[in-house]
Amino acid sequence: MEGENQAEKALILIRSRICNPSYIFTPFSDSPESNYSKLKFIISNSVTEACNNSILLLGPRGCGKIAVLNLVLRDLLAEHPDMVSVIRLNGLLHSDDNCALKEIARQLCVEHQLLFSKMASFDDNSQFMISMLRECGLAHKTIIFVLDEFDLFAQGKQRLLYSLLDAMQSITSQAVVIGVSCRLDADQLLEKRVRSRFSHRKLLFLPPSKEELQRLLEHILSLPIDSSFSHDYAMEFNAKLHKIVGDCRFTEIVDTLSGSDSTVNHLLKFLFRAVCCMDLDFGFLTLENFKTAILSIQRQPKLECLQDCSVLELYILVCMKRLEDKEQNSYNFNSVMKEYKGIHDSYQTSDYYARNVCLRAFEHLLQRELICFTDNRGQSQSVEFRPVKLLISSHELYPGLKSNRSCPLAY
Amino acid sequence: MDKEGTPPIPKRTTRSSSSITPSKNAAKPPKTSDPYPPSTLNDLIFGQPISLDSLLSNFPGRRIQILELLRLLGPPNSPLLPLFIYGGSSTGKTSIVLQIFRHLNRPFVYSSCRTCYNPRILFESTLNQLLLHRRKVVNGYSSAKRCERPADFVNYLREALNDVLTNLKGHLRKSSSEKLEERGNGRMIYLIFDNVELVREWDKSSGITHLLFELYDILKMPEVGLIFISSTSPDTYYSSAGVVEPIPVLFPDYTEDVLCQIFMRNQANPKLYSSFLDVILRPFCRITRRVDELSTAFSPLFKKYCEPLSDLGVVPSEDMKRRLFCHLQPHIAASLNEIFKFESQPSLEAEANKEKFTRKCNMRKVEGGEAFDEMDFHISTSAKYLLISAFLASRNPATLDASLFDSTGGSDNRKRRRKSSGKSIEQKESAEQELLMKGPGSFPLERLLAIFQCITSVAEGSLEEDQQEDGGLGAEGGDIGLMSDVLLQLSTLCNANFISKGGSCPLEGSTRYRSTVGEEMALKNSIWCLRSLMAKPSFSIVHSYLTGTLQKLISRFENDCHILGNWLTESFDCYVIVQI
Numbered sequence: 001m002e003g004e005n006q007a008e009k010a011l012i013l014i015r016s017r018i019c020n021p022s023y024i025f026t027p028f029s030d031s032p033e034s035n036y037s038k039l040k041f042i043i044s045n046s047v048t049e050a051c052n053n054s055i056l057l058l059g060p061r062g063c064g065k066i067a068v069l070n071l072v073l074r075d076l077l078a079e080h081p082d083m084v085s086v087i088r089l090n091g092l093l094h095s096d097d098n099c100a101l102k103e104i105a106r107q108l109c110v111e112h113q114l115l116f117s118k119m120a121s122f123d124d125n126s127q128f129m130i131s132m133l134r135e136c137g138l139a140h141k142t143i144i145f146v147l148d149e150f151d152l153f154a155q156g157k158q159r160l161l162y163s164l165l166d167a168m169q170s171i172t173s174q175a176v177v178i179g180v181s182c183r184l185d186a187d188q189l190l191e192k193r194v195r196s197r198f199s200h201r202k203l204l205f206l207p208p209s210k211e212e213l214q215r216l217l218e219h220i221l222s223l224p225i226d227s228s229f230s231h232d233y234a235m236e237f238n239a240k241l242h243k244i245v246g247d248c249r250f251t252e253i254v255d256t257l258s259g260s261d262s263t264v265n266h267l268l269k270f271l272f273r274a275v276c277c278m279d280l281d282f283g284f285l286t287l288e289n290f291k292t293a294i295l296s297i298q299r300q301p302k303l304e305c306l307q308d309c310s311v312l313e314l315y316i317l318v319c320m321k322r323l324e325d326k327e328q329n330s331y332n333f334n335s336v337m338k339e340y341k342g343i344h345d346s347y348q349t350s351d352y353y354a355r356n357v358c359l360r361a362f363e364h365l366l367q368r369e370l371i372c373f374t375d376n377r378g379q380s381q382s383v384e385f386r387p388v389k390l391l392i393s394s395h396e397l398y399p400g401l402k403s404n405r406s407c408p409l410a411y
Numbered sequence: 412m413d414k415e416g417t418p419p420i421p422k423r424t425t426r427s428s429s430s431i432t433p434s435k436n437a438a439k440p441p442k443t444s445d446p447y448p449p450s451t452l453n454d455l456i457f458g459q460p461i462s463l464d465s466l467l468s469n470f471p472g473r474r475i476q477i478l479e480l481l482r483l484l485g486p487p488n489s490p491l492l493p494l495f496i497y498g499g500s501s502t503g504k505t506s507i508v509l510q511i512f513r514h515l516n517r518p519f520v521y522s523s524c525r526t527c528y529n530p531r532i533l534f535e536s537t538l539n540q541l542l543l544h545r546r547k548v549v550n551g552y553s554s555a556k557r558c559e560r561p562a563d564f565v566n567y568l569r570e571a572l573n574d575v576l577t578n579l580k581g582h583l584r585k586s587s588s589e590k591l592e593e594r595g596n597g598r599m600i601y602l603i604f605d606n607v608e609l610v611r612e613w614d615k616s617s618g619i620t621h622l623l624f625e626l627y628d629i630l631k632m633p634e635v636g637l638i639f640i641s642s643t644s645p646d647t648y649y650s651s652a653g654v655v656e657p658i659p660v661l662f663p664d665y666t667e668d669v670l671c672q673i674f675m676r677n678q679a680n681p682k683l684y685s686s687f688l689d690v691i692l693r694p695f696c697r698i699t700r701r702v703d704e705l706s707t708a709f710s711p712l713f714k715k716y717c718e719p720l721s722d723l724g725v726v727p728s729e730d731m732k733r734r735l736f737c738h739l740q741p742h743i744a745a746s747l748n749e750i751f752k753f754e755s756q757p758s759l760e761a762e763a764n765k766e767k768f769t770r771k772c773n774m775r776k777v778e779g780g781e782a783f784d785e786m787d788f789h790i791s792t793s794a795k796y797l798l799i800s801a802f803l804a805s806r807n808p809a810t811l812d813a814s815l816f817d818s819t820g821g822s823d824n825r826k827r828r829r830k831s832s833g834k835s836i837e838q839k840e841s842a843e844q845e846l847l848m849k850g851p852g853s854f855p856l857e858r859l860l861a862i863f864q865c866i867t868s869v870a871e872g873s874l875e876e877d878q879q880e881d882g883g884l885g886a887e888g889g890d891i892g893l894m895s896d897v898l899l900q901l902s903t904l905c906n907a908n909f910i911s912k913g914g915s916c917p918l919e920g921s922t923r924y925r926s927t928v929g930e931e932m933a934l935k936n937s938i939w940c941l942r943s944l945m946a947k948p949s950f951s952i953v954h955s956y957l958t959g960t961l962q963k964l965i966s967r968f969e970n971d972c973h974i975l976g977n978w979l980t981e982s983f984d985c986y987v988i989v990q991i
Contacts, residue, residue: 012489019490019633062655066628090629092622093562103562265655272492273658276482299659301644308499308664311697351697353747361698368499369647382927385849405666 006233007283010223014275017220018268021067022074025264027219028064028212029071035203040072042201046176047080047142052168054177054198056150059205061182062265066148068205069178073144084142085111091149097159101125104145108132126163133173143175150179154189161190165197207262213254216264217245220271221285233283240284250287253294260298270297302392305368306400311351312361314401315340317370320390321397330374333362333384359384452578454543455520455600457513466514470507471676472669476662480511483658484636487517487597491636493627497644498662501701504640505605507662517597518579523605530619534564537602541571561622565629575600576634601636602626608643624654664700667692673702674709682726687716690736694747708746715742793867794900798928800862801910805851805926809858853913853923860897 017023029036039055046053057065076084087107094100102118105125109116112132120128136143145164147153153161168175179186190198208216221241223234244250257270274293278285309317319339323331337358344352353361363383365371374387392400463481467474483494496504505523512519520540527533535554539546544555556567579598610620622629627637637657645659665673671688678684691712695705716739717723727735790798904910905924913923 008486012486015485015489015491016633019492092618092625092629093560093565096560099560099562106566269492269656269658273483276485296659299661301646304661304663305644308700310699312699353698357698357747364499364699364701367642369643385851 004280004283006229007278007280010229010233010237010283011275011278011280013223013228014221015272018272018275021064022071024216024220024268025064025067025071027215028068028208035205036068036071039068039203040075043072043144043176043178044076044079046174047076047083050137050140050142050174052173052175053201054165054168054179055201055203056179056181056187057203057205058181058184058186060207060263062263063205063207064264065180065205069146069180073146083140084144085136086144086146087111088146089148089153091147091152095149095152095155097157098122100153100160101129101163104129108143129163130167133167133175134170137172137174141174145175145177147177147179150181151183151186151189153179154186158191158194161194162197165194169197207258208264210258213258213262213267214245216267217254217271218242221275237284240286244285244287244290247287250290253290257294257297270294273297302370302396303400303403305370306392306397307404308368309365309370309404310361312353312358313365314404315343315351316358316362316365317390317392317397318401319343320371320388321394324390330387332387333359336362336388451543452518452575452582455518455540455575456516457509457519459513460516461510461514463514466510469510470503471672472665473503473507473662476660477507477511479660480508481515483660484511484515488599490633491599491601493624493637493639493657494660495639495641495645495657496660496662497641499664499701500642501703502662502664504642504662508603508638508640512601512603517599517601518575519601519603521603521605524609525606528609530561530613531559533604534558534561534567538564538567538571541568541575561618565626569630569632572600572630572632572635576632599634599636601638603638603640605640607639607641608647611648620648621650621654624648624657628655665702667696667700670696670700670702670705674706680724680726683717683720683723684713686727686732686735687713687739690739691743694743698747712739712742712746715739791900793897794904796866797859797863797897797900797904798909798926800866801854801859801904801924801926802928804854804859804862808852809854812858812862851926853925855923856901859901859924863897 025036028034031037035057039057042053042055045051057069059065073084073086077086085108087104089100089103094103101122102120102125105120105128106116108114108129117124133143164175164177167173168177183189184204187195187198187200187202218241222238223229225231225234225238229237257267260266270290270293273296274285274289277289277292306314306317316336319336320331322343323335323339328335337355340358341352343349362371366373366383366388370392371388371390374389461469467477470477480494480496484491496508498504509521520537522533522537522540524533527536535556535558538544538556538558539554542555546552546554556563558564558567576598579600604623607620607623610623613619623639627635639657644661645656648654671685671692674688674692675681675685691709695708699705716735719735719738725731901910901924905912909926909928911925911927913925
């Protein structure tokens with residue numbers, strides 16, 4: 001009983017570690033070459049020297065741009081209390097200029113215990129922001145604007161970016177604008193008037209290397225040797241983990257994993273699944289857990305979809321494939337039915353169904369998104385007449401047919 | 412969205428859980444409707460928890476998926492990365508997730524993107540449930556918060572979640588002294604979004620889909636678990652900017668063995684039913700393996716199967732099974748092709764409406780017993796004429812109209828045409844091909860009314876009127892009894908989706924219409940018209956044209972409608988008699 005309890009505690013601990021990005025990225029922060037150190041240097045410089053600055057953090061999704069930034073901001077807030085205030089915007093939520101300024105005003109009000117008016121206009125809010133910037137500058141307080149999904153702010157007229165960066169041109173203000181984007185060309189999206197006001201400082205975030213992945217793995221999975229777990233259990237857990245990590249089969253698994261996608265997020269998803277597979281009665285991680293996890297991560301959605309299809313649906317798919325082989329460039333349900341009748345006439349299959357049944361199967365295929373309409377126009381046309389296309393290639397169709405258990409063997 | 416304002420939680424059922432496992436619903440708390448008990452955190456919990464065993468036995472063939480989900484959800488208070496549950500429709504995704512939460516007894520918020528059909532309703536319904544707000548008369552059925560923008564939603568959501576979480580912690584501390592199991596288990600709250608695949612159609616820029624998938628990163632609250640349920644696989648959610656994919660969990664379609672287990676549940680006479688399934692399941696599985704469709708097809712068939720039996724409680728012997736099979740056999744093939752009889756209806760509605768439609772048709776099917784040569788529903792006489800004129804206008808080029816409906820020299824014209832078209836069969840075939848590809852054509856209102864005029868004037872049978880109205884357009888023929896208000900009828904037909912309103916013609920600027928009626932339906936309709944026309948001794952080209960259309964149609968439907976064919980030859984005889 002005691003062991004199971006320990007195991008459950010260990011499971012919860014590891015799961016909460018995986019879900020906590022700031023825990024994951026702490027080991028990367030110590031070296032002076034890391035993005036953490038560079039970013040911290042830049043921001044703390046502008047805080048202490050009271051100057052304006054702007055930076056772009058670029059890199060693929062799931063590489064910890066925001067997580068590292070949050071680490072830096074947390075440390076800065078601890079080092080310089082009352083000198084930094086952070087405004088966070090997200091391109092998904094605030095790409096509309098009006099909405100963004102309102103949100104800035106709201107967050108400034110919350111930060112400084114002011115009354116926020118929902119009714120304030122765009123102009124009011126922008127005035128308010130500029131005067132707040134001036135006030136904060138006089139009080140030697142730096143406002144840090146974090147713009148997540150920066151590329152979405154660059155859509156439209158870029159009024160927000162312009163007014164932010166323009167306000168930073170004056171000596172009285174003291175602000176840092178940090179853009180975060182997964183588009184490497186994010187700075188090219190800016191208008192000329194905005195670009196000229198933007199300092200072209202960029203930090204690139206890359207997926208971790210193999211050694212770093214290894215270190216990260218052990219950092220996440222090993223249990224702390226302190227009072228929270230019984231000493232024996234933690235020692236045994238870590239020893240078993242060490243053995244697994246050293247195993248060449250495990251290295252293989254990690255290699256296939258990072259072969260498809262080597263970002264930290266992908267690794268975390270894999271680890272989460274592996275940890276979920278842990279047997280609580282046994283209480284330790286095994287190599288099997290990692291094997292099942294990699295199997296469930298590597299999916300072939302189209303094949304899975306084909307396996308679910310009924311025989312009639314497969315017939316329709318094959319008919320469409322034959323039509324495509326005949327280089328008929330546009331076809332719809334009626335021509336598929338003609339082909340289906342042709343197959344029936346030449347092979348005398350037992351599966352010949354009425355038109356309405358086929359139409360229903362055809363609609364199932366549409367629902368499964370194995371086929372789709374070629375255009376979105378002609379909504380008023382009924383299903384039979386709208387041209388369709390296959391969404392799977394023959395390379396996927398043939399293995400799919402083979403793996404389907406109910407598929408007739410004549411093909 | 413729950414219009415009565417009662418909390419949606421106690422009433423939660425899904426299609427499959429209500430149809431397959433009616434026994435399960437009995438365990439639900441009896442309270443609903445009129446007296447509104449004050450909302451408590453208990454509303455976020457399903458009801459009385461069930462054991463793991465009954466959970467597994469309620470869903471045959473889903474053991475792997477249930478155990479996997481339970482492992483992913485983990486022990487109480489363990490954080491969760493977003494989950495993405497997907498699989499074809501009617502595979503038990505929603506009901507299993509809800510029953511798992513009933514088993515775990517943890518608080519959750521369920522919102523389906525099908526009932527919450529736009530972002531605002533989705534946001535508000537989620538917030539209403541979190542804030543324990545009920546829409547009722549007192550508050551004018553309004554939501555707790557008005558929020559349309561994603562930005563507002565995230566702010567409100569964060570507030571509401573914080574409130575709920577502190578409440579949960581408070582309850583946990585209080586109840587720890589008494590019974591720990593009384594409240595919801597643990598400090599986590601789960602947001603479940605069902606039918607996520609529909610969100611993609613809400614907006615072209617895929618902002619909301621993106622938002623939902625990124626919600627976990629935006630909220631940054633480890634106590635909140637997100638679960639998405641979708642009927643399409645994760646690779647169908649394309650996004651130009653890329654999304655962090657949630658953890659996928661697949662629900663594959665049921666296999667034949669599992670289907671057998673499912674249908675055997677709650678049967679009064681399992682032996683009899685299993686012998687029925689032995690016969691029927693295999694051929695039907697070749698068409699579809701969806702439980703909802705199969706169950707509607709099986710219930711009338713089973714009645715038929717049981718017809719020769721006087722006592723339904725008997726255990727069938729081998730001999731009896733054979734006898735019953737012989738009785739059923741002729742019906743199998745017919746019902747295989749009639750399995751989706753409702754699909755032969757002309758209204759091919761958008762996917763979203765289909766379920767409602769299916770249900771309606773099932774009801775109609777249960778009533779049953781309608782004559783095959785009748786249409787399954789009643790519309791007014793002039794609407795029927797309007798329908799057939801729309802069909803004619805859609806399927807024929809406008810150039811043919813004059814030769815068909817001109818009462819002076821129509822017949823000669825037509826003969827001449829016959830000869831000329833007889834020469835080139837190839838041309839005809841290509842035209843046929845084009846019709847198959849392009850579908851029914853569109854036509855302006857005037858043409859429809861003109862054809863309608865021609866048909867109805869014949870129906871009235873008075874020659875003077877015929878002369879007067881010939882060639883005259885418009886709906887001013889108010890003296891004809893049938894045309895009470897043609898335009899009104901037309902708009903009714905448009906609303907019923909028999910005739911669709913297309914875009915306006917760029918040159919003429921008037922709206923164009925298109926008949927969406929299928930051929931089978933048109934056939935039934937024209938038979939009706941023919942019969943009513945035959946009642947009146949008038950001879951017109953329209954008659955022969957209608958019969959011509961019928962013959963063409965019948966040659967296409969040879970296989971399906973032999974009954975119709977019989978009826979029709981009969982009526983042709985009649986027709987000849989009338990003509991003589």
